[in-house]
Amino acid sequence: MANAVEAVVVFGMRARAQIVSIIAGCIVALAPACVHAEEGFDTEHIFGFMIGTDVGNLGEREFQSQTTGRFGKGGGTYRAIGQEVEIEVVPLPNFRIEAGGIVTLHDITGVPDIDDRRQLNFQGASLDLRYRLLDREQAPFGLTVAAELHGDRIDETSGAKGRMYGTDFTLAFDRELTPNFVIGALNLIYQPEWARFEVSGLSEKSSTVGAAFAGMVRLRPDFLLGGELRYFRQYEGIGLGEFAGQALFVGPTAYYQISERSRLTLSWSMQAWGRSAGSGANLDLVNFERQQARLIFGVNF
Structure with a gap:
């Protein structure tokens, strides 16, 4: 009997020691995360299809590679993949400039109202200007135009x-x-566009307005996970003329800080609901795609 009691006591002491060791290990593992998390968020690049209000520090320079895929239309096969390279600089406090060029691959077969083609072409160039009006560390929220x-x-x-x-x-x-x-x-969006096609000679004007919301949770000091919800309405003409269609996109976003200077963002969205003008379908696959995906890699230099 005494031996049995002694065995139970010894077992209990060993179990308690193991539990204490596990708790201590967890505290040690989490302590760096808590210290690192005190630095707060940098929202400049953590979203996929949206933007945050942070614009970088004065004098900062970055190289960024952004791959965007758009898949699925009303019929046939539709794939469009764009590869964009960008250079970002912050020449003034709260002001960021980004210049880039994009190459696009199209693989289209049997899609209504779109000619079949399989091609890789230089698409064009872009210039992105951002100015932060409110810093969320000094105001109730951040605001950037x-x-x-x-x-x-x-x-x-x-x-x-x-x-x-x-x-x-x-x-x-x-x-x-x-x-x-x-x-x-939260992003509020307005996108006017003009186009003149070479073969047909036709000119088109269109505009898109939208609102998007994202939420991100810090799971580790170097890893964020969340999602984005985006709603768009497209019109003919740049002044929001005749209604053409609408779509709601929903999907997850993940952000990983690879190192002090490099980062990776991955986002995927599917059209959860939509409707083109004059259609009773539950998706708008005339003006929008069924799925969209984006992979962003950036590095400071």
Whole structure:
């Protein structure tokens, strides 16, 4: 009996020692995360299809590679993959400039109202200007205004040759919902575009307005996970003329800080609901794609 009691006591002491060791190990593992998390969020690059209000530090320079895939239309096979390279600089406090060029691969077969083609072409160039009006560390929320100007020789959707010009205006807001742990962002978007196609000689004007919301949670000091919800309405004419269609995109986003100077963002969205003008379908596959994906790699230099 005494031996049995002694065995139980010894077992209990060993189990308690193991539990204490495990708890101590967890505290040690989490302690660096807590210290690192005190630095807060840098929202400049953590979103996939959206933007945050941070614009980088004065004198900062970055190289960025952005791959965007768009898949699925109303029928047939539709794939459009764009590879963009960009250089970002911060010449003044709260002001960022980004210049880039994009090459696009189109693989289109049997899609209604779009000619079949399989081609790889230089699409065009872009200039992105951002100015931060409010710093969320000193105000109730962050606020940045952005304008991305682009000129293209290839239509982004159809791959047809021509001259295309457009500007993406974005009003970005963000705020830490739980300090150092959860952050939310809101984008309000207006995108007027002009196009003149080479073969047909036709000219088109269109505009898109939208609102997007994102939430990101810090799971580790170097890893964020969340999602983006984006709603768009497209119109004919740059002044929001005749309604053409609408779509709601939903999907996850992940951000990984590879090192002190490099980062990776991955985002995927599917069209959860939509409707083109004059259609009773539950998706708008005339003006928008069924799925969109984006991979972003950046490095400071």
